Amino acid sequence: MSPKVSQEHMEQRRAEILKAAEKVFIEYGYERATMKHIMDAANVSRGGLYQYFSNKEAMFETILEEGLSLELDETLEMLKENATSYWDMLMKTIFGEGGEPDDEMDPLAPAKLEFFIIGRNDEHRRAYGKTRYNNGLSIYAHIIEDGQRSGEFSKKFDHEIIARSIIAFIDGLAVEDAMLSREDLRIKEQSVLFVEYLKMALGISEHSTDGK
Amino acid sequence: MSPKVSQEHMEQRRAEILKAAEKVFIEYGYERATMKHIMDAANVSRGGLYQYFSNKEAMFETILEEGLSLELDETLEMLKENATSYWDMLMKTIFGEGGEPDDEMDPLAPAKLEFFIIGRNDEHRRAYGKTRYNNGLSIYAHIIEDGQRSGEFSKKFDHEIIARSIIAFIDGLAVEDAMLSREDLRIKEQSVLFVEYLKMALGISEHSTDGK
Structure with missing residues (x-):
């Protein structure tokens, strides 16, 4: 087997392990998930798993990083192709391609909350959480600032x-999504009201958002 | 010692233990806190502690219950004496006696988030979280409904x-308060903007809130 094939195989195996790990984190949450759960889900030996990831924290951060980078790429692509206004851009960034509130929530959100809230006194995790927050903040802040300038x-x-x-709203819904059943939560209706709030805060009238 | 004195003594000791436990939960968070930490902080033996509380979960729920009941009593008292309008009532219920946004946050909030988010798959804790959420919801919903009727x-x-x-906003700020430093967060400025949102949602103009 040539080194090139081996490299490809390694990358494919790594991606499969990450996919299995994500399912484990969604099912068990961050704290309760173990490397053993991930070994079983990915059908990999202990040695095989540690060849790729040295611990649970490293795995979770990799999942977060790759998720974020994918999300950012998709968002930028979508904006480049479709956005017709800063308002449209903001809605698509918050709600995804449709740009409309729906009942969907990130299935990994409860595990993320655990990861950052329980890790709040760990220096590394706190610094990482702060960077992540600031990255999210700067995306929304830039769109809003550009829209204000224009x-x-x-x-x-x-x-x-x-x-x-915007981040507080998303985090608040994530907390409730972790604790309550989906029907109890009324995510879509809360999101519709949040859009009304943004219209007020940004001085958007109905007239200016329907493209007429 | 008469049984009455003994009863008084027991209640006082119980209150002291709860106070010490609250400090431990604030310092360590819910998951990292142990009964040993609480024994040390309250200066009580293992036998002495278990005489009052059978486990950490029972202690934390007691702290939550007594906090909620105190808060509710204080809120009702404050409203009876001071509220001049439903808007005033809503502001005092959200922000406390002053009825104005400030930078204060519940120091137990991060531990509460841990307790409910990590416990989300435990049947008892989930039912308890749902009841608590619904109780909070009904207080705000009643004030708003009465204000709408009036x-x-x-x-x-x-x-x-x-x-x-309102609950999502408070929960969202609590998540960020757990992860970021207070100066990074700008709680007061976020709260001021939240008040603007509520004015929009409830059709309150500046004119009608300054009592003129």
Whole structure:
């Protein structure tokens, strides 16, 4: 077997293991998941698993990183192809391609909450959480700032505080999604009201959002 | 020693232990805190501690219960004495006696998030979390519904969805408070913007909130 094939095989196996690990984290949550669960789910030996990842934390961070990078690529691609206004861009960034509130939530959200909240006193994890928060913040803040500069959005409120409120809204829904059943939560209706809030904060009237 | 004195003594000791336990939960968080930490902080023997509480979960629930009941009593008292409008009532219920956004957060909030998020697959804890959520929801929903009936608030949006959004906002800030430093968070500025959102959702103009 040539080294090139071996390299490809390694990458494929690594991707399969990550996929199995993600399912384990969704099922058990971060704290309760073990490397043994992941070995079983990925059908890999202990030695085989540790060849790729040295511990559970490293695996989880890899899943977060790759998820974020995929999300960012998809968002940028979508914006480049489809966005017709800063408002449209903001809606697609928050709600995905349709740009409309729905009842979907990230299935990994409860495990992410565990990872960051329980790890809040660990220096590495805290620094990582802060970087992640700031990256998310800067995406929303940039869209809002550009929209304010272009005159599409009102400058009445600070772009950074509005951006923070978007993250707080998503995090608040994630907490409730972890604790309550989906029907109890009414994610879509809460999201529709959140859109009304953003319209108010950004000075968007119905007229200016329907493209007429 | 008469049984009455003994009873008083027991209650006082129980209160002291709970106070020490609360400090331990704030310092270590729920998952990392142990009965040993609480024994040391309360200066009580293992036998002494287990005489009052059978496990960590029971202690934490007691702290939550007594905190909630105190908060509810204080809120009701404050509303009876001071509230001049449903808007005023809502602001005091969210922000405490001053009825104004500030930078304060519940120091036990990160431990509460751990308790409910990690316990989400435990039947007892999930039922308890749901009851707690619904109790909080009904307080906000009642104030908003009464304000809508009285004509002080607009009926444009459903009172229950607005009430849910208040809890989501508080939970979202709690997540960020657990992960970021207080200065990074800008709780007060986020809260000021949240008040603007509520004014929009409830059809409150500046005119009608300054009592003129």
